Amino acid sequence: MANSLRPMLAVTNLTKSFVSPEGVRGEIVRVREFALAAGEQVALRGESGSGKTTFLHLIAGILAADGGRVTIDGAEMTALGEAGRDKLRAGKLGYVFQTFNLLQGFTVLENVVLGMSFGPRGADRAHAKEVLERVGLGHRLGHFPGQLSTGQQQRVAVARALANRPKLVLADEPTGNLDRKHGREALALIREVCREHGAALLLVSHDEEVLAQFEARRDFAAINEAGRAGFSPLSGETRGKAD
Amino acid sequence: MTLPLIIYRSLRQHALSTIITAGSIALACGLLMCVWMVKTQSQTAFTQTTTGFDAVLGARGSKLQLVLNAIFHLEASPGNLAWADYEGIKRHPAVKTAIPIAVGDNLRGYRIVGTVPELFEKVEYAPGKKFAVAAGGRFFGGAADAREAVAGAFVARKLGLKVGDTFKPFHGLAFDEKNQHEEVFTIVGVVAATNTPVDRVLWIPIKGVQTMSGHDAKAATDVSAVLIQLRTASAGFMLDMMYNKQGNRLTLAYPVGAIIAELFGKIAWFDQVLTLVAYLVALVAAGSVLASIYNSMSARRRDLAILRALGARRRLIFGAVVAEAACIGALGAVVGFAVYFGLLTGVAEVIRAQTGVVLDVGAKHAVLWVCPLAMVGLCALGGVVPAIKAYRTPVAETLAPVS
Numbered sequence: 091m092a093n094s095l096r097p098m099l100a101v102t103n104l105t106k107s108f109v110s111p112e113g114v115r116g117e118i119v120r121v122r123e124f125a126l127a128a129g130e131q132v133a134l135r136g137e138s139g140s141g142k143t144t145f146l147h148l149i150a151g152i153l154a155a156d157g158g159r160v161t162i163d164g165a166e167m168t169a170l171g172e173a174g175r176d177k178l179r180a181g182k183l184g185y186v187f188q189t190f191n192l193l194q195g196f197t198v199l200e201n202v203v204l205g206m207s208f209g210p211r212g213a214d215r216a217h218a219k220e221v222l223e224r225v226g227l228g229h230r231l232g233h234f235p236g237q238l239s240t241g242q243q244q245r246v247a248v249a250r251a252l253a254n255r256p257k258l259v260l261a262d263e264p265t266g267n268l269d270r271k272h273g274r275e276a277l278a279l280i281r282e283v284c285r286e287h288g289a290a291l292l293l294v295s296h297d298e299e300v301l302a303q304f305e306a307r308r309d310f311a312a313i314n315e316a317g318r319a320g321f322s323p324l325s326g327e328t329r330g331k332a333d
Numbered sequence: 334m335t336l337p338l339i340i341y342r343s344l345r346q347h348a349l350s351t352i353i354t355a356g357s358i359a360l361a362c363g364l365l366m367c368v369w370m371v372k373t374q375s376q377t378a379f380t381q382t383t384t385g386f387d388a389v390l391g392a393r394g395s396k397l398q399l400v401l402n403a404i405f406h407l408e409a410s411p412g413n414l415a416w417a418d419y420e421g422i423k424r425h426p427a428v429k430t431a432i433p434i435a436v437g438d439n440l441r442g443y444r445i446v447g448t449v450p451e452l453f454e455k456v457e458y459a460p461g462k463k464f465a466v467a468a469g470g471r472f473f474g475g476a477a478d479a480r481e482a483v484a485g486a487f488v489a490r491k492l493g494l495k496v497g498d499t500f501k502p503f504h505g506l507a508f509d510e511k512n513q514h515e516e517v518f519t520i521v522g523v524v525a526a527t528n529t530p531v532d533r534v535l536w537i538p539i540k541g542v543q544t545m546s547g548h549d550a551k552a553a554t555d556v557s558a559v560l561i562q563l564r565t566a567s568a569g570f571m572l573d574m575m576y577n578k579q580g581n582r583l584t585l586a587y588p589v590g591a592i593i594a595e596l597f598g599k600i601a602w603f604d605q606v607l608t609l610v611a612y613l614v615a616l617v618a619a620g621s622v623l624a625s626i627y628n629s630m631s632a633r634r635r636d637l638a639i640l641r642a643l644g645a646r647r648r649l650i651f652g653a654v655v656a657e658a659a660c661i662g663a664l665g666a667v668v669g670f671a672v673y674f675g676l677l678t679g680v681a682e683v684i685r686a687q688t689g690v691v692l693d694v695g696a697k698h699a700v701l702w703v704c705p706l707a708m709v710g711l712c713a714l715g716g717v718v719p720a721i722k723a724y725r726t727p728v729a730e731t732l733a734p735v736s
Contacts, residue, residue, distance in 0.1 A: 176645065176647075180645075181644070183644075185642060191635075191639045191732060193639055195345065195636070204339075207335040208335070208644030208645050208646075208649075213334055
C-alpha cells in the first residue's frame with residue numbers, strides 16, 4: 091500500500107493513552123505502522139469507540155501523541171510543538187467531520203474562506219467560490235449553515251476541507267449524519283474532489299455500504315494493537331460490549 | 334481579514350449581549366466623562382463668573398454668602414448696609430465703580446433686584462461686553478421712583494415677559510402668592526442674554542425695592558450689597574485690610590473668583606465621591622464585559638475548537654477574544670459620547686436654570702479621549718480571563734465526535 095517513494099502519510103509506533111475519570115490509564119491507540127501514498131484513497135473500518143477518531147486526531151495533530159511518529163508529506167507532525175502542528179494541519183490537511191463542524195455564525199463562503207485563511211496560501215475568496223460552485227453550492231454563498239439541508243452542510247464541509255488544496259484529507263464518518271442517498275452523494279463527491287485535487291484520502295467509517303465503495307479497505311482493529319479492555323477517551327466510559 | 338471577520342461574526346452572533354454590554358459601557362463612559370466635565374466646567378464657569386465685578390461689600394458675615402447673594406443671586410442677603418456705606422466706598426479713590434443692589438422680592442420665584450442705571454451704562458459683565466437690551470426695549474432711566482423693570486433674558490423667556498407687560502412683585506426671595514405687593518411695575522426692556530446669573534434677574538430701580546409697600550420703613554435707604562470694580566488689583570488687598578481686618582461692621586468679599594474657588598474646595602469631598610462612583614461604574618462595566626464574554630464561552634467553545642481544528646493558532650483565538658472585548662468597549666465608548674452629550678446638556682441646562690451659569694458643552698478636555706481609551710483598555714483587560722479560557726479550549730474533547 092505504501093508508496094515506494096515517499097508516502098504522503100506515514101505512521102510509525104504511534105501510541106496514545108488517556109486517564110479515565112477513575113484514574114486508570116488506558117491505551118487507546120497503538121499503531122505500529124500505517125502509510126498512505128499520494129492520491130491514494132483508503133477506508134478504515136472501525137466500530138464506535140475503537141479509537142479511530144483519536145487516530146485521525148493524532149494524524150491531524152489535534153492531539154499530541156504519547157509516542158511514535160506521524161509524517162505528512164515529509165514533515166514530522168509528532169516532532170512539532172502545538173503551533174507547528176497547527177501550521178502543518180492548516181497547510182497540508184483537510185478534515186471532514188461527521189458532524190460537519192461548520193461555524194454557524196458564518197456564511198457558507200466565510201466558512202470556506204476561514205478554512206483557507208490559516209494555511210500558507212491565505213484566504214482566497216475567488217477560489218473558495220470556485221470550490222463551492224464545484225460542490226453545487228454556488229447559489230448558497232451568503233447562506234448560513236442553519237439555512238441549509240444536512241446534505242448541503244456536508245458539501246460545505248467538503249468544500250472547506252478541500253479549498254486549501256490539501257495533500258491529505260481525513261474524513262471521520264462523513265456520511266454518518268446523512269441518509270443513504272445523501273450519504274452516497276457526499277461520499278462520491280469527497281472521492282471525486284480529492285481525485286481532482288490529487289489529495290490522498292483516509293476515511294474512517296463503520297458503515298459497510300460506505301466501506302464497500304473503496305477498493306482499499308483496512309480494519310482499524312487489525313492495525314491498532316491497543317488493548318481491547320481500554321476505555322473510550324471521549325466518553326470517559328469503559329469500552330464494553332457495545333463496541 | 335481573518336481576525337476582523339471572526340470578531341465581527343462573534344459580535345453579530347451574540348448581538349443581544351453585545352448591545353447590552355456595550356450599552357453599559359456607554360453609560361459608564363458617558364457618566365464618567367460627564368462627571369469629570371461638569372466638575373471642571375462648573376469650577377471654571379463659577380470661578381470666572383464675576384459679572385464684571387472684583388469685589389462685593391456687604392453686612393458683616395460670610396464672604397461666600399455675600400458673593401452667592403450679590404453675584405449669583407442665590408443665597409439670602411447676610412444683612413443690609415447703610416446708603417452712607419455705599420457712598421463711602423463709591424468715593425474711595427481705589428474704586429472705579431460701585432453699584433448698590435437691594436434684594437428682597439421676587440416674581441414667581443425669580444429674584445427682583447433693585448439697582449441703579451449705572452449697572453447697565455458703565456459695567457462690562459465680561460471683557461468687552463456691556464449689557465444690551467433687546468430690540469424694542471430700553472433700560473430704566475434715572476428716575477429713582479419710576480415703576481419700571483428690565484427682565485433678564487432667561488426670566489423673560491421662562492415667564493413670557495415682554496415689553497409693556499406689568500407685574501406686581503411678591504415679597505421675599507421665595508415665591509408665596511399670598512405675599513404680593515401692591516406696586517405695579519412695567520417691563521420696559523429685556524436684557525440680551527449674557528449667559529451669566531444676571532439673566533435670571535428682574536431689575537428695577539433701587540428705590541423700588543427700598544420703598545416697596547410692606548418693607549421696613551427704617552431700611553428705606555439701606556442696600557443689600559455693593560458691587561465693586563477696582564482700579565488696581567492691589568487696591569483689593571488694601572480694602573480687604575480696611576473692612577475685614579481693621580473694621581468689624583462690614584465685610585468685603587475679594588477676590589470674587591477665589592471665594593467661589595473656596596466653595597469648590599469645601600465640597601471637594603463630594604466631588605471625589607462622585608468621581609469614585611463613576612470609576613466604580615466603569616469597573617463594573619468592564620466586569621460586565623468579562624462576565625458577558627465568559628458566560629458565552631460555553632456556547633463558543635465548539636466554534637473555537639473548530640477554528641483550532643482548521644489550523645487557527647492559540648494566540649489568534651486568544652487575540653480574537655481580547656479584541657472582541659476591546660471592540661465592545663470601543664462600541665460602548667462611541668455611544669458613550671452620545672450619552673455624555675445628552676447628560677452634559679441636561680446638567681448644563683439645570684445649572685443654567687438654577688444659577689444662570691452656562692457650561693461650555695462643546696469644551697475640549699483630555700478626559701474626552703483618555704476616558705474612552707481607558708474604557709477600551711479596561712474592556713480588553715476584562716477579555717483576558719475568557720481569552721485564557723478560550724486559549725485552553727481542548728480541541729479534540731470539544732469537537733467530541735461520538736466515536
